[in-house]
Amino acid sequence: MKAFLLLTILTGFSLISLKTPLPFPVPKGFPPPVYKFENNPITKSGFELGRKLFYDGQLSKDGNFPCSSCHQQYAAFSTYEHRLSHGFNNQFSARNAPGLFNLAWEKEFHWDGSINHLEVQPLAPMLNPHEMAEKLDHIIYKLNHDKEYPALFNNAFGSPGITTKRVLLALAQFTVSLVSADSKYDKMKRGEAVFNQYEKTGYGIFQEKCEGCHKEPLFTDLSYRNTGLEVDSTLLDYGRMHVTGKKEDSLKFKVPSLRNVFLTSPYGHDGRFSTISDVLEHYNIGVIQSATLDTALRKGIALTDNDKFYLIQFLGTLTDTAFVNNPLYKDPASGRLTVDR
Amino acid sequence: MRVRSIISGHAAIRLFAMKKPVSIPLIISATCIEKWRLSKIEYFLICLLLFLITIPGIRSIQAAEGTFIGIRPPESPNLILQFEPTVHGQPLRLLEQYKNPFGEKFELSIFRFYAGKITCSGKGRILKKIFRISDYHLVDFSDSSASLIKVRLPEGDYDEIQFQLGIDSADQGSGAQSGALDPLKGMFWTWNSGYISFKIEGKSPESNEPEHAIAYHIGGYRSPNIAVGTVKCFISGHKSFHLTDDRAIRLNIPIELDRFFNGPTPVHIRDIPSCAIPGELAHRLFENFSGLFDKIEIPGKP
Numbered sequence: 209m210k211a212f213l214l215l216t217i218l219t220g221f222s223l224i225s226l227k228t229p230l231p232f233p234v235p236k237g238f239p240p241p242v243y244k245f246e247n248n249p250i251t252k253s254g255f256e257l258g259r260k261l262f263y264d265g266q267l268s269k270d271g272n273f274p275c276s277s278c279h280q281q282y283a284a285f286s287t288y289e290h291r292l293s294h295g296f297n298n299q300f301s302a303r304n305a306p307g308l309f310n311l312a313w314e315k316e317f318h319w320d321g322s323i324n325h326l327e328v329q330p331l332a333p334m335l336n337p338h339e340m341a342e343k344l345d346h347i348i349y350k351l352n353h354d355k356e357y358p359a360l361f362n363n364a365f366g367s368p369g370i371t372t373k374r375v376l377l378a379l380a381q382f383t384v385s386l387v388s389a390d391s392k393y394d395k396m397k398r399g400e401a402v403f404n405q406y407e408k409t410g411y412g413i414f415q416e417k418c419e420g421c422h423k424e425p426l427f428t429d430l431s432y433r434n435t436g437l438e439v440d441s442t443l444l445d446y447g448r449m450h451v452t453g454k455k456e457d458s459l460k461f462k463v464p465s466l467r468n469v470f471l472t473s474p475y476g477h478d479g480r481f482s483t484i485s486d487v488l489e490h491y492n493i494g495v496i497q498s499a500t501l502d503t504a505l506r507k508g509i510a511l512t513d514n515d516k517f518y519l520i521q522f523l524g525t526l527t528d529t530a531f532v533n534n535p536l537y538k539d540p541a542s543g544r545l546t547v548d549r
Numbered sequence: 550m551r552v553r554s555i556i557s558g559h560a561a562i563r564l565f566a567m568k569k570p571v572s573i574p575l576i577i578s579a580t581c582i583e584k585w586r587l588s589k590i591e592y593f594l595i596c597l598l599l600f601l602i603t604i605p606g607i608r609s610i611q612a613a614e615g616t617f618i619g620i621r622p623p624e625s626p627n628l629i630l631q632f633e634p635t636v637h638g639q640p641l642r643l644l645e646q647y648k649n650p651f652g653e654k655f656e657l658s659i660f661r662f663y664a665g666k667i668t669c670s671g672k673g674r675i676l677k678k679i680f681r682i683s684d685y686h687l688v689d690f691s692d693s694s695a696s697l698i699k700v701r702l703p704e705g706d707y708d709e710i711q712f713q714l715g716i717d718s719a720d721q722g723s724g725a726q727s728g729a730l731d732p733l734k735g736m737f738w739t740w741n742s743g744y745i746s747f748k749i750e751g752k753s754p755e756s757n758e759p760e761h762a763i764a765y766h767i768g769g770y771r772s773p774n775i776a777v778g779t780v781k782c783f784i785s786g787h788k789s790f791h792l793t794d795d796r797a798i799r800l801n802i803p804i805e806l807d808r809f810f811n812g813p814t815p816v817h818i819r820d821i822p823s824c825a826i827p828g829e830l831a832h833r834l835f836e837n838f839s840g841l842f843d844k845i846e847i848p849g850k851p
Contacts, residue, residue: 247724324742327724331732331739344733372733376725451741453774453828 228252232312235389237397237425241312243326243384250381254364256540258382261375263539266350267330268340269296275333275379276539278305282532284468285309285386291479295333296341302443304479306464307472309388309531313426319461319477320447321432327380344372351375386537388467389425392525397425403525410522417509418519421463421502427526432460433502436495440478447477458500470527484523488516626699627797630667630710631848632688633696634660634804641806643691649810653818655753655763661689661736662747662838663729664712666779667700671707671789678702682720687729687736699797708789710800714839715746715777718770743768743827746776747838749809756822763818767834769827776827776835780842790847801846812837 230250234241248254262279265271278293278301279285285308287293293301303319317323323332333339334347351357351370362368364378395401403411414422423429432448439445439459448457461477475481481490491509495501511519531537634641641647646656665685668676689695716730721743730737736745745768753763769776782802784790790798810816814833824830 244724322741324722325724328732328737328739328742331737335739348733371727372731373725373727380725452771 230255230385232385232387235387235394235425238389239313239426242315243312243380245384248327248377248380250385251364253360254378254381255385257360257364258378258380259537260360260540261379262382263541266354267334267342267347269342269346272296273340275330278333278339279308281534281537282471283307284388284471284528284532286472288471289473291474293339295339296337299338301336301339302445303477304474307468308383309386309467309528310426310465311386312384314430316430316462319464320451321462322451326384327376329383330376330379347375348372386531388528388531390530391467391528394425394528396525404521406518406521407525410518410520411525413515413519414522417511417515418466420504422466427466428463430462432457432462434459434498434500435461435491436497436501436505436508437476437480437490438496440480443478445478456500459498460500466523467526468528468531469523471532484520485516488519492516624701625797626701627792627794628667628669628702629697629699629797629799630664631697631799631801632664632690632804633801634690634806636806641690649816649818650807651810651815651817653753653755655751655755655818657749657751659691659748659750661687661691661734663715663736663744664688664698665716665729667698667702667710667712669702669705669707669792670709670711671705674705675711676702676705682723682726682730683728685716685720685729687734689734697799702792704792704794706789706791708784708787710782710802710845711779712842713777713779714835714842715768716744716770717777718775721770738766738768741826743770746835753818753822755818757819758822762823764823764825765834766825767831767838769831769835771827774828774832776831778835778839780839782842782845784845784847788847790845799848801848802842803844803846804841806841808841809837812840 228251230252232241232245232250261267262275265274265277267274268277273295278287278295280288282288287305291304293305295301306319311317311326314326315324317326317329318332323329331344334342335344348370351361357370358368361370361374361378365374392401392403392407396403421429421431421433434447437459446458448460448462449455451457469475469484473482473484475484475487481487488511491505492511493508495505495508497506636647641657641660643657643660646654648654663685666678666680667684667686668678670676686698687695688698720730726732730744732739736748737743738745745766747765747767749763749765751763752761754761756763758764767776790800792798810818813836814830816834816837821830821834824834
């Protein structure tokens, strides 16, 4: 009798824990998130479903291109060492895959801000013929005929049914939970670590020369800027102008976060720089004049070899090893091969 | 005695959280202790069990409060709008050949648009409504049931119907949506987030696109190239229509497609076989399209 009572109670508990809202602790010093959690409260079952979808090739046409094929945890969820990412049928994405973290603070996504909400972002790669190349009704069909998903959606949303909206909400529960705020820099800010002399000097140079755009603590002010990169003659990418249709937005791209920058090479919207030194050399001597060039960069940013050395030392403190090793974010199907290219 | 005070504390918390009578389990649990002299652990376990049992109850009460399920029946529509597209005065049929006013042959395979936030006015009185995201409707002529819209509006005499073509900028960036706004409906641009306001697709021998396709995917909510807007349709001849609470009436809204081609921006298929991105052209084609909505007809009357 007692055993039965206990069993009932335990099952009750585990059912509840699936529905428990997962807290979203805002790291100290961060602004309030812009993501509206009240419209999509994160629960354990919703987060786990989103994570499973993120690692599942079924969201792509031939099964080979889950989100994780281009967003790898060890590279802070960017595409490791690829200028552009591989997608369906040996095609390339049009831009460099950025790292995925601290998305809860972003209002617009992709290098040109063409995506107006985190929840609708997955539609872009899923339906892009160069990336996952799938169709929405096929995805819903495949998930409905899967052995596990119907029950998982039921658990996560409290009633049966797999819909576009639920797929998107679940994916967002996972991606919005990717928070990186435990680098040496963060520990220094919290008084748990101290910078060495190089890092300290680099931080000073950074605050003087870079902070205007790569604003702390997100290391981006999320604005769109032209940093004087020459247009790639094959990609012909004019950035923000494609979204707004305005000439004054020509060649502007979103300021990327520099958190985990050691892990996200190559750099720039089309991955044209293979190393951070190349980027710094661009600011130093490579800036090309044009009508929409950012006023802060009219004369470039003069950097001596010493400046560059210290800056790189500082940028190294932005690597968050706890984030890239966090078991919560790992592929739940352990032992299964994921595509690494 | 100590056990007792725990109960009442627990009960208070629960009653506070639920605002609904849940006293029965409390009475039972109190009796349990009086009569059966349970140990504290046993009492605790029973309490926990009772609490777990009531959780689904709490959920269903909340659901009911939000949607009035079971308290008030959902109100049935009292106004049915039937959209009736025509070419040369003939009802449009998909996949049938027509000529536009410039003599260019065409046939359509898809014709859809968003009409939302429907309201009426009459005798200088405009109905003010607070709209929700569920107040958008997708009119789709490949699905006969989706060529009409059913709404409920307050009783009264009216002579004008207002609605919005396309999705408001405030609702464009509201994340994952379902129903009429489900991206599955093919009315959402995934590579440059935004809802298409109207979509016309088909073929024309005049088109120089691959397979002679014609495609007008018109939308855009960023100024200055806005392709979303409100239209007003009137009953001609100073007539009015009467809405009551207990009966539904049907009104027709004609759409003369000839005027889309022959609008402020003439659409010669040879010159403009397609437009599928927001921009200046989309803005102008939207003006053509929104100009088609101006009349209300009472069915059966000429």
